[in-house]
Amino acid sequence: MKALAKRFLTRHGPAWVLPIYRYFRSSVLWPATHALGDLLRRLPGTSRKFGPPRHRVATLAECVAANPGTPPSSASNHQGNRDSSFCASCSASYVQLRPGKLIDLPPHFCESPLFTPAVGVASIPNGRVLTTSGTVITPDDCLVEEVAPKALNRKDSTGSAVFFSPKLPHLRQIKGTIAVLTMVWSSNYYHFLFDTLPRLRLLENSNARWDKIVLPCSLPFQKQILDLLSLTRDRIIGEPGLHLEAETLIVPTLPGEPSGWVCSFLRERFLSGVSVGRGPSRRIYISRAKAGSRRVLNEAELVRALEVEGFEAFLLEDLTFLDQVRLFRDAEIIVGAHGSGLANLVFCAPGTRVVELFGADCVPPCYWLLSNEIGASYRYVIGGAMRLPWYARLNQVAGDIMIDVPKVMAEII
Secondary structure, eight states: OOHHHHHHHHHOTTHHHHHHHHHHIIIIIHHHHHHHHHHTTTTTSOTTTTSOOOOEOHHHHHHHHHHHSSSOOOTOOOOOOOOOEEEEEEEEEEEEOOOOOOOSSSSOOSSOOOEEEEEEEEEEEEEEEEETTEEEOOHHHHHHHGOEEEEEEEESSGGBGGGOOSOOOHHHHHEEEEEEEETTTTSSSHHHHIIIIIHHHHHHHOOOOSSEEEEOOSHHHHHHHHHHHTOOOOGEETTTTTTTEEEEEEEEEEOOOOOOHHHHHHHHHGGGSSOSSSSSSSSEEEETTTTSSSSSSSHHHHHOOOOOOOOEOOGGGOOOOOHHHHHHHHHHEEEEEEGGGGGGGGSSSSSOOEEEEBTTTBBOOHHHHHHHHTHHHHHHHEOOOOOOOOOTTGGGOOBBOHHHHOHHHHHHE
């Protein structure tokens, strides 16, 4: 319900509502719940009954190494003794990146090699999972930080959001082997493509068998994608707000930043589902007019200038998933403000030109990294300084953008 209300406010509410909500949540709600959760975590007992998990472990591999033979917990009705295990899929590596091009200003992105973390799949007997966020808790009440969501403005380990919980949802024990794909931002299109779905490839590589899978399936794009993957609803646990204990929990690691194997997986699975096109020849502009943040304030002026050069403007919310795949596959050049819709760059042909638009205070590198992986020619333009109202300054990530149109045109002509 909270997610639906937030989505409604984002798309239909006044522009000032969401920044104020985020400010109130990060400055008032989180500190209060953090203080209560920190107190409860120091009390005896277990999160099965009240409060957050009492302990933490950094990674899935460390969790398995510390508990190679994890017996069923005393609170469980399950019988037998099953071993924990960790199956490594890809080792850590470094990837050399090409710098993005920015006219008249120094580069914002680090040009040192990108570290790609090791990935794999853990098997945890009597492991627990929170279906809203994919948070994993071991039988000895350890939160696995590697796959746990962090709270706003908390980068240290104590910032794991579940540590703020006075009480977890009622625990339900279920039979069989349950795999976990859900992560905290799975409702976001970018994170569903690059953090949630690639965990399916890790499951396949490990040959792990599972009876049901924790995976969100309520949003239109999620339903369309899962249908393409032939994942039937009877094998999916998509209901949020559950606290489940399985006989065996199968947990893949998170992939991290866009990497080669993730891009290959997405291209293999979805490019084959679209009909043969005319090749990379379309010039497209991706609009965020229906979004609740990072809208281009002078978009009408920008679109008029782009249309002279043969561009078409699109609202990705109006397209099906396969239509988006087809659109980006056939693109020669793509212009758009930073947003989750640009995750579709993964379907572009090598050599596609990309011009990403940013506000002055928020320049994330994820699509530069993605362009490096797929062989796209990446450029970016920073919006001019703006005098924003106080509520807009509360959340730089959500700020709207005023773009210098001549700068954009200089990148595409």
